[in-house]
Amino acid sequence: MRLELRGITKRFGALVANDHIDLVVEPGEIHCLLGENGAGKSTLMNVLYGLYQADEGQILLDDAVQEFDGPGDAMAAGIGMVHQHFMLVPVFTVAENVMLGHESTRAGGVLDLDAARAKVTEISARFGFHVDPDALVEDLPVGVQQRVEIIKALSHDADILVFDEPTAVLTPQETDELMGIMRQLRDEGTAIVFITHKLREVREVADRITVIRHGKVVGEASPSASDGELASLMVGRAVELVVAKDEPTLRENALEVTDLEVVGPGGQVLVDRVSFSVRGGEVLVVAGVQGNGQTELTEALLGLQEQVRGSIQLDGQELVGRTVRQILRAGVGFVPEDRNTDGLVGEFTIAENLVLDRTDGPPFVRRGSLQLRARDSFAREKVAEFDVRTQGIETRVGRLSGGNQQKVVLARELSRELRLFVAAQPTRGVDVGSIEFIHKRIVETRDTGIPVVVVSTELDEAVALADRIMVMYRGSVVGIVPADTPRDTLGLMMAGIPPETGPQNEGDAA
Amino acid sequence: MTATTAGVPAAAGAPASQDAPRAVATTTWKAVIGLGVVLVLYALLLLLSPHDGSARFLLSTSTDLFVLSTFVVPAMATAWVCGGVGLAVLLLAAVRTRAGRPVPVWAIAVFAAALLVGFLAWAAAGSPRDLSVVGLLSGSVALCVPIVYGALGGVIGERSGVVNIAIEGQLLAGAFTAAIVGSITDSPWAGLVAAVLASALVALVLGMFTITYKVNQVIVGVVLNVLVIGLTSFFYSEVLVPNAETLNTTTRFERLPVPFLERIPIVGPVLFNQTIVVYLMFVAVAVVWFALFRTRWGLRVRAVGEHPKAADTVGIDVVRTRYRAVLIGGAMAGMGGAFYTVVSINQFGREMTAGAGFIALAAVIFGKWDPLRAALAGLLFGFATNLQNVLSVVGSPVPSQFMLMLPYVVTLLAVAGLVGRSRAPAAAGDAYSKE
Numbered sequence: 001m002r003l004e005l006r007g008i009t010k011r012f013g014a015l016v017a018n019d020h021i022d023l024v025v026e027p028g029e030i031h032c033l034l035g036e037n038g039a040g041k042s043t044l045m046n047v048l049y050g051l052y053q054a055d056e057g058q059i060l061l062d063d064a065v066q067e068f069d070g071p072g073d074a075m076a077a078g079i080g081m082v083h084q085h086f087m088l089v090p091v092f093t094v095a096e097n098v099m100l101g102h103e104s105t106r107a108g109g110v111l112d113l114d115a116a117r118a119k120v121t122e123i124s125a126r127f128g129f130h131v132d133p134d135a136l137v138e139d140l141p142v143g144v145q146q147r148v149e150i151i152k153a154l155s156h157d158a159d160i161l162v163f164d165e166p167t168a169v170l171t172p173q174e175t176d177e178l179m180g181i182m183r184q185l186r187d188e189g190t191a192i193v194f195i196t197h198k199l200r201e202v203r204e205v206a207d208r209i210t211v212i213r214h215g216k217v218v219g220e221a222s223p224s225a226s227d228g229e230l231a232s233l234m235v236g237r238a239v240e241l242v243v244a245k246d247e248p249t250l251r252e253n254a255l256e257v258t259d260l261e262v263v264g265p266g267g268q269v270l271v272d273r274v275s276f277s278v279r280g281g282e283v284l285v286v287a288g289v290q291g292n293g294q295t296e297l298t299e300a301l302l303g304l305q306e307q308v309r310g311s312i313q314l315d316g317q318e319l320v321g322r323t324v325r326q327i328l329r330a331g332v333g334f335v336p337e338d339r340n341t342d343g344l345v346g347e348f349t350i351a352e353n354l355v356l357d358r359t360d361g362p363p364f365v366r367r368g369s370l371q372l373r374a375r376d377s378f379a380r381e382k383v384a385e386f387d388v389r390t391q392g393i394e395t396r397v398g399r400l401s402g403g404n405q406q407k408v409v410l411a412r413e414l415s416r417e418l419r420l421f422v423a424a425q426p427t428r429g430v431d432v433g434s435i436e437f438i439h440k441r442i443v444e445t446r447d448t449g450i451p452v453v454v455v456s457t458e459l460d461e462a463v464a465l466a467d468r469i470m471v472m473y474r475g476s477v478v479g480i481v482p483a484d485t486p487r488d489t490l491g492l493m494m495a496g497i498p499p500e501t502g503p504q505n506e507g508d509a510a
Numbered sequence: 511m512t513a514t515t516a517g518v519p520a521a522a523g524a525p526a527s528q529d530a531p532r533a534v535a536t537t538t539w540k541a542v543i544g545l546g547v548v549l550v551l552y553a554l555l556l557l558l559s560p561h562d563g564s565a566r567f568l569l570s571t572s573t574d575l576f577v578l579s580t581f582v583v584p585a586m587a588t589a590w591v592c593g594g595v596g597l598a599v600l601l602l603a604a605v606r607t608r609a610g611r612p613v614p615v616w617a618i619a620v621f622a623a624a625l626l627v628g629f630l631a632w633a634a635a636g637s638p639r640d641l642s643v644v645g646l647l648s649g650s651v652a653l654c655v656p657i658v659y660g661a662l663g664g665v666i667g668e669r670s671g672v673v674n675i676a677i678e679g680q681l682l683a684g685a686f687t688a689a690i691v692g693s694i695t696d697s698p699w700a701g702l703v704a705a706v707l708a709s710a711l712v713a714l715v716l717g718m719f720t721i722t723y724k725v726n727q728v729i730v731g732v733v734l735n736v737l738v739i740g741l742t743s744f745f746y747s748e749v750l751v752p753n754a755e756t757l758n759t760t761t762r763f764e765r766l767p768v769p770f771l772e773r774i775p776i777v778g779p780v781l782f783n784q785t786i787v788v789y790l791m792f793v794a795v796a797v798v799w800f801a802l803f804r805t806r807w808g809l810r811v812r813a814v815g816e817h818p819k820a821a822d823t824v825g826i827d828v829v830r831t832r833y834r835a836v837l838i839g840g841a842m843a844g845m846g847g848a849f850y851t852v853v854s855i856n857q858f859g860r861e862m863t864a865g866a867g868f869i870a871l872a873a874v875i876f877g878k879w880d881p882l883r884a885a886l887a888g889l890l891f892g893f894a895t896n897l898q899n900v901l902s903v904v905g906s907p908v909p910s911q912f913m914l915m916l917p918y919v920v921t922l923l924a925v926a927g928l929v930g931r932s933r934a935p936a937a938a939g940d941a942y943s944k945e
Contacts, residue, residue, distance in 0.1 A: 101810075
């Protein structure tokens with residue numbers, strides 16, 4: 001089926017998320033929608049899928065104008081979607097998730113689970129998946145959950161399939177497999193829309209590329225275009241794709257983590273006997289697919305986890321068993337994984353957020369009352385230093401873009417006297433300009449001579465920032481390798497296969 | 511591959527997804543300490559206030575197929591033996607906890623049962639009257655009716671994502687309406703239907719504010735309770751009291767003994783000599799369970815309560831599904847409300863539900879949002895209430911104020927300590943909006 005979007009416009013209040021977007025997707029092609037975070041790709045697809053109503057414009061399928069009141073209409077018309085945040089009910093089984101909304105029933109509305117199981121098995125067989133129809137979705141690894149999402153879309157006989165940022169949670173190998181699935185679907189005649197901001201994937205799989213910036217189509221590109229060309233089209237200017245940094249100058253001070261173990265509330269071991277050390281002046285990137293213990297590791301470093309065993313020594317000082325405040329006082333700076341829930345108070349102003357961690361004494365608090373003048377001059381200084389694009393320090397942080405929010409977090413954490421800097425996913429949901437800035441500041445922090453730990457699920461970022469890379473899988477360390485380790489090896493490590501035993505063993509990898 | 515090396519694949523190229531993450535036991539001493547405290551209190555009671563004489567447990571009613579003889583035991587000896595059983599369970603629990611294994615539920619059940627029997631023996635010692643076991647149990651079944659109906663309503667609502675704090679108000683509205691309509695028409699059936707409609711009306715208001723206008727569900731529920739208490743109290747004193755003959759004197763449902771079954775000793779009179787509302791309750795528990803877990807309706811209700819956006823993206827109308835669930839839940843609570851005025855007694859009284867709706871809310875949580883477990887929890891609370899009634903009849907030495915507290919203490923202990931880890935529907939309490 002041929003899909004055509006004509007002049008789609010979607011506004012949220014004053015913000016124009018989609019501004020007269022035209023797009024044509026032919027059957028049997030993979031059409032890539034490339035754009036930065038916040039460019040309006042997901043909004044456009046939600047309009048297509050009936051989740052949002054367009055303010056202007058038309059959706060045409062095989063030249064017939066469609067009216068979608070909801071996702072049910074879109075699905076009935078043959079549109080399927082693999083969502084960025086999986087639309088699966090965690091406590092349901094695979095079969096229940098696949099049948100939901102299209103349940104076949106026996107007499108009296110009784111669910112026909114056998115039919116759903118058969119459907120799962122049939123589609124799994126077509127693509128060589130191994131998915132147990134009776135497994136609970138929450139027990140499955142994210143890669144398999146995504147396959148459930150694909151099975152769900154296909155079970156509705158979709159002719160047009162939208163993949164919304166599908167590779168964010170996958171290992172490189174899983175990404176390759178997904179590309180294979182997309183090609184197979186294309187060859188069967190499905191029209192595929194592939195949304196992403198990762199250039200490598202675009203060039204690998206796309207038949208055509210449409211680039212979106214600030215809600216507008218800014219051009220088409222051919223898959224043979226270089227990374228640099230695609231990036232500058234996406235961002236609107238030339239982009240520095242590598243992080244400039246010198247060889248590290250190692251110092252004596254260090255973070256020493258020995259046999260660290262973090263246990264979750266249900267007794268599951270989330271961080272399993274992890275040992276590593278980071279010397280002053282180097283960046284250790286903790287890589288791995290999301291959900292393999294990185295979050296818990298960083299939280300343990302800051303004292304946010306309850307059941308922690310083992311030892312964390314910063315310059316010889318033990319941190320395990322101390323309160324968060326004591327650890328902050330010991331000189332640990334921390335950029336949390338999710339800035340909106342852990343890093344910032346959205347309803348507070350920039351100035352208030354910048355002094356959140358220093359409300360226990362001078363210079364910002366004296367005798368229990370806030371020193372507004374000191375706070376405001378501090379805030380103005382930091383806003384200028386960290387290039388936070390805002391109308392003023394009284395702006396509520398919740399109204400800033402992701403990149404500017406992250407700069408506020410960074411400004412707060414880096415403005416103390418630090419002896420260790422921990423940044424979890426520092427560039428997630430951040431525009432390219434801010435990413436460059438954040439990377440630069442992280443390298444500068446390293447060069448001041450303190451240990452830096454960065455958690456990243458993006459292999460590109462890991463390789464660009466790291467002096468050494470530590471890969472985690474299911475709570476354990478798979479290996480600690482130099483930053484120039486081949487990507488294949490890193491990819492296998494992310495799937496739990498240690499470098500020594502990997503098929504393409506590199507002699508210098510250990 | 512052993513459990514301790516999980517997380518590191520055994521061989522090169524082994525499929526990495528096969529090994530499960532390692533887990534360690536995280537048992538707490540909470541259960542052991544709790545049991546220990548209860549046992550100490552129990553022992554203190556026996557030591558400080560010994561009761562001589564024997565306790566007489568009456569096991570039969572006159573219509574039984576065969577008559578079980580009255581069970582007479584020496585009170586203090588029985589109480590101490592039961593305490594001994596409790597001590598044995600406590601030791602077992604301590605050993606299990608040391609070994610890093612959880613205390614099994616049956617052990618706690620045995621502990622509770624042993625101490626209960628011991629306590630009854632102690633309390634009934636030397637009383638001129640027999641303690642009727644049948645009366646104790648059948649009264650429990652009767653008293654749990656509004657709680658169970660209320661809890662079923664709560665389970666359905668919360669499974670769809672709407673927390674229903676207004677169960678109390680729904681019960682009260684049902685009781686009030688059933689009283690008036692039942693009195694005017696002289697028909698308990700009309701009263702029952704009216705109660706269902708009145709409760710559904712309260713549920714409709716709850717739904718409008720929480721689903722359509724996305725007001726905080728807890729606040730709306732609390733406000734509705736206060737509103738219904740105010741309205742019914744006002745109309746009770748202004749309208750029902752002056753016209754008690756015509757508006758507040760209902761005909762009650764008669765008991766409907768099931769032939770033959772009712773003559774089985776103990777079980778018969780407890781389960782099979784009740785009113786139609788009680789039998790309907792048994793049916794309702796089974797039907798709600800089946801509907802929630804085996805039908806399309808139930809799958810959709812649960813999906814909407816767990817992950818409304820996922821339901822929306824497969825074309826399920828979240829708002830409509832929630833409304834329907836809340837209304838059905840309200841109707842359930844209405845059945846419970848009718849119990850007060852067309853089954854239990856024949857007239858309405860000011861605030862006569864006396865917190866049963868909140869106990870029902872506790873039963874929802876204690877029952878882990880499962881209709882069967884919630885019903886059993888309701889039965890437990892009904893038992894606690896009736897225990898107090900029965901003990902005051904045999905002339906218990908415990909001050910009546912303490913006995914009146916019993917159901918609430920049981921509720922508190924049950925919800926706080928025994929429930930274990932329970933997980934509410936993920937979206938319960940959250941209004942759904944698309945953007």
